[in-house]
Amino acid sequence: MHLEDLAEKAAEYRAEEAHVEHEVRVCVAASCQSSGSLPVLEALTKACGDGGGTCKVKGVGCMGLCSAGPLVAVAKRDSDLADSLVYRDVTAADAPEIMASVRGAPVERLRCPTDQPFFARQQRIVLENSGIIDPDSFKGYVAVGGYAALVQALSEMTPGDVLREITTSGLRGRGGGGYPTGLKWSTIAKMPAGQKYVICNADEGDPGAFMDRAVLESDPHRILEGMAIAAYAVGANKGYVYVRAEYPLAVERLQTAIRKAKRAGFLGSKVADTQFAFEIEIRLGAGAFVCGEETALMASIEGLRGQPRPRPPYPAESGLWGCPTLINNVETFANIAPIIREGGDWFASIGTERSKGTKVFALAGKIENTGLIEVPMGTKLRDIIEVIGGGIPDGRAFKAVQTGGPSGGCIPEAHLDIPVDYDSLKTLGTMMGSGGMIVMDDSSCMVDVARYFMEFCMTESCGKCIPCRAGTQQMHGLLDKITRSQGTQADLTLLEELCEVVQATSLCGLGQTAPNPVLSTLRYFRDEYEQKLGDG
Amino acid sequence: MPPPPTQPNVRVVTLRIDDRDLSAREDETIIEVCRENKIPIPSLCHLDGLTIWGGCRLCMVEVAGQNRLLAACSTRVAEGMRIQTNTEKLQRYRRTIIELLFAERNHVCSVCVSNGHCELQWLAQRCGVDHVRVPYRQVPYPVDSSHEMFRVDHNRCILCTRCVRVCDEIEGAHTWDVMGRGSDCRVITDLATPWGESESCTSCGKCVQVCPTGALVKQGTSVGEMVKDQHFLPILARRRHAP
Numbered sequence: 001m002h003l004e005d006l007a008e009k010a011a012e013y014r015a016e017e018a019h020v021e022h023e024v025r026v027c028v029a030a031s032c033q034s035s036g037s038l039p040v041l042e043a044l045t046k047a048c049g050d051g052g053g054t055c056k057v058k059g060v061g062c063m064g065l066c067s068a069g070p071l072v073a074v075a076k077r078d079s080d081l082a083d084s085l086v087y088r089d090v091t092a093a094d095a096p097e098i099m100a101s102v103r104g105a106p107v108e109r110l111r112c113p114t115d116q117p118f119f120a121r122q123q124r125i126v127l128e129n130s131g132i133i134d135p136d137s138f139k140g141y142v143a144v145g146g147y148a149a150l151v152q153a154l155s156e157m158t159p160g161d162v163l164r165e166i167t168t169s170g171l172r173g174r175g176g177g178g179y180p181t182g183l184k185w186s187t188i189a190k191m192p193a194g195q196k197y198v199i200c201n202a203d204e205g206d207p208g209a210f211m212d213r214a215v216l217e218s219d220p221h222r223i224l225e226g227m228a229i230a231a232y233a234v235g236a237n238k239g240y241v242y243v244r245a246e247y248p249l250a251v252e253r254l255q256t257a258i259r260k261a262k263r264a265g266f267l268g269s270k271v272a273d274t275q276f277a278f279e280i281e282i283r284l285g286a287g288a289f290v291c292g293e294e295t296a297l298m299a300s301i302e303g304l305r306g307q308p309r310p311r312p313p314y315p316a317e318s319g320l321w322g323c324p325t326l327i328n329n330v331e332t333f334a335n336i337a338p339i340i341r342e343g344g345d346w347f348a349s350i351g352t353e354r355s356k357g358t359k360v361f362a363l364a365g366k367i368e369n370t371g372l373i374e375v376p377m378g379t380k381l382r383d384i385i386e387v388i389g390g391g392i393p394d395g396r397a398f399k400a401v402q403t404g405g406p407s408g409g410c411i412p413e414a415h416l417d418i419p420v421d422y423d424s425l426k427t428l429g430t431m432m433g434s435g436g437m438i439v440m441d442d443s444s445c446m447v448d449v450a451r452y453f454m455e456f457c458m459t460e461s462c463g464k465c466i467p468c469r470a471g472t473q474q475m476h477g478l479l480d481k482i483t484r485s486q487g488t489q490a491d492l493t494l495l496e497e498l499c500e501v502v503q504a505t506s507l508c509g510l511g512q513t514a515p516n517p518v519l520s521t522l523r524y525f526r527d528e529y530e531q532k533l534g535d536g
Numbered sequence: 537m538p539p540p541p542t543q544p545n546v547r548v549v550t551l552r553i554d555d556r557d558l559s560a561r562e563d564e565t566i567i568e569v570c571r572e573n574k575i576p577i578p579s580l581c582h583l584d585g586l587t588i589w590g591g592c593r594l595c596m597v598e599v600a601g602q603n604r605l606l607a608a609c610s611t612r613v614a615e616g617m618r619i620q621t622n623t624e625k626l627q628r629y630r631r632t633i634i635e636l637l638f639a640e641r642n643h644v645c646s647v648c649v650s651n652g653h654c655e656l657q658w659l660a661q662r663c664g665v666d667h668v669r670v671p672y673r674q675v676p677y678p679v680d681s682s683h684e685m686f687r688v689d690h691n692r693c694i695l696c697t698r699c700v701r702v703c704d705e706i707e708g709a710h711t712w713d714v715m716g717r718g719s720d721c722r723v724i725t726d727l728a729t730p731w732g733e734s735e736s737c738t739s740c741g742k743c744v745q746v747c748p749t750g751a752l753v754k755q756g757t758s759v760g761e762m763v764k765d766q767h768f769l770p771i772l773a774r775r776r777h778a779p
Contacts, residue, residue, distance in 0.1 A: 288717070305713075305714065309590065310588065310590040310607060310610035310611075312611075458718060458719075459717070459718060460717070460718075461717065461718040461719075462717060462718070463695060463714070463716065463717055463718045463719065463720070463721035464589075464591045464695075465590070465591045465592070465593050466591065466592055466593055466633050466636055466637055466640075466694070466695075467593050467633060467636070469640075469695070469718055469719055469721070470636035470637065470639070470640040470719065471636055472718075473640070473673070473718070473719050474636060474639065474670045474671070477671065494669055494670065497632065498632070498670075501628075501629050501632045501633065504596075504604075504605055504629060505593040505596050505605060505629055505633065506593070507590055507591065507593065507607075
């Protein structure tokens with residue numbers, strides 16, 4: 001298949017929709033569904049009827065502003081989120097009014113302005129189709145240019161060309177570590193030919209993080225396309241998506257996407273009519289956080305107990321069933337198609353010196369606009385929280401923002417003006433992580449926060465290595481004692497010492513980073529710990 | 537005349553451990569080289585003849601040029617490596633890890649059948665653990681005496697999984713495995729059935745011999761009577777894996 005053939009197909013699919021002038025898009029991602037978007041979709045479909053042939057109601061993926069859900073956008077066909085009329089907190093009873101507003105005046109009482117910074121300040125690359133296309137529709141994805149990058153890679157580029165583009169782009173792994181993607185891919189491509197695997201890590205487990213879920217639920221074909229391009233570049237013929245079972249909707253949409261992509265010839269034994277073969281299977285995680293760690297994830301796929309093993313050997317050398325294996329996060333794969341389409345130089349022009357492109361963040365906690373945003377790397381943290389996020393509700397004061405989940409740390413007011421990228425967060429003692437941001441106001445006790453994350457690490461420790469298994473247990477006990485105002489100075493000293501040992505000696509990333517929330521709260525809010533100490 | 541034996545393509549490297557210049561095959565791990573040269577490295581999960589586990593973290597060493605500590609049991613040697621095995625920092629970490637173990641379950645030596653013959657006790661003494669600074673958890677774990685010859689006391693278990701590995705890799709029965717998460721982890725026989733009812737157990741007793749503590753013992757032993765013999769393991773392991 002050539003790019004022209006695909007373009008023809010896309011034109012054909014668009015022609016099928018040519019009669020549609022207006023679309024009424026209802027968010028059917030998990031967040032809006034939980035606030036009741038399915039009845040809204042039903043009521044709107046009913047109110048629309050045949051829409052006079054020019055109006056169509058469809059379910060779409062996440063529009064970002066989850067706190068205002070269910071969201072409905074009334075838009076001209078092909079227009080994006082910023083150009084549409086967005087309604088917030090919609091109920092089924094509002095359906096007739098909304099339908100009337102398609103050609104009439106907007107319903108002011110439901111209106112959610114799209115010129116507000118939350119929408120205007122974003123730059124959508126990963127989420128470019130999210131909230132616009134129907135995630136279950138293969139035609140919808142192809143109509144907006146989907147699979148063009150894959151066809152372009154297969155028909156016009158060698159695997160080496162693909163590797164060069166990815167390396168040029170400067171893309172770094174979005175799962176948290178920030179390892180250069182081009183370097184990872186090249187390493188696996190260099191391994192001798194033979195069985196190789198590609199794995200998409202969708203075992204998103206950080207508290208307060210939901211970026212990967214939104215991408216999988218809103219635009220699943222993009223992940224398949226990214227994985228197929230990766231497989232072509234490194235010489236793999238089999239892929240797995242390891243997704244947690246707590247994301248049933250994402251799993252369902254992935255299954256649909258895989259089935260449709262296979263039927264259309266974009267997965268299977270002859271991808272896009274070339275000699276390249278690539279199959280994708282889904283594996284469900286059974287609820288262990290540690291299975292997001294790459295070696296534990298591979299053990300779990302192999303059917304073993306989900307426990308990490310020492311590295312090296314790294315998965316690139318000896319991964320799934322001992323074969324070279326590429327593991328990337330959902331968001332990393334979501335960036336691949338645009339990079340191939342627009343070129344690595346284009347991607348490298350976005351972001352900062354050492355962190356390229358955009359990053360999707362999940363805003364949660366005490367912040368006006370909770371939801372999903374995508375901003376260029378290097379955006380100031382203050383802009384994200386105060387401008388895009390809309391600041392702290394109820395007139396309270398900002399206290400700290402936790403990034404990187406249980407492996408990260410918190411950032412206080414004094415450091416809000418840093419540009420967000422991998423390296424600047426590291427210097428503050430936290431990390432980018434997968435992109436969860438939990439905002440806390442002055443009612444939060446930071447010792448409590450540290451205790452919460454330690455409890456999380458303790459219950460999620462797999463039990464294999466002693467420092468993590470017994471160390472997190474003891475650290476949790478000490479933090480618990482301090483929050484109950486029964487701790488002593490000696491307890492605090494012991495806590496710091498345990499932090500050091502667990503960090504230095506644990507087997508995997510979960511244990512090595514488990515002390516981070518404690519260390520970072522101690523660094524910025526030591527007085528809160530000391531206030532809680534008894535006389536001892 | 538027999539054909540000349542084929543030389544496996546393994547190179548030899550030189551390295552420096554604790555200021556001693558040593559040579560080693562490049563497929564050896566740091567702990568193997570140390571044991572060969574009588575450089576003591578503490579470990580509770582590693583055992584010559586079993587696969588690498590990397591769970592106890594007592595064998596962590598400092599390698600020049602690495603910003604992280606490395607586990608000697610799971611790190612292969614390399615040309616020019618410079619290793620420190622016993623710095624003040626490592627000693628402190630090891631003491632803390634052993635203290636964590638003592639506080640995690642019930643390790644009261646004076647009433648243990650392995651008293652005087654216990655690797656945990658021995659290591660604690662050698663690493664200079666004179667008291668335990670973290671609070672004891674005091675959580676009771678079960679004891680299973682249903683097997684006619686052996687007994688498992690989970691209160692003494694440190695989850696090193698030597699029993700799991702020897703049963704799977706040497707005996708080939710795979711009776712033992714691990715269930716649960718974190719401190720709730722437990723070694724189990726079959727699908728967590730009582731040991732005495734296990735259908736796969738061959739009662740060979742290898743698990744008892746490799747157990748470093750008094751968790752797996754012979755029935756009928758009293759305080760200090762359980763002496764273990766692990767000499768069979770390297771010999772059997774070599775025969776198992778002989779070409």
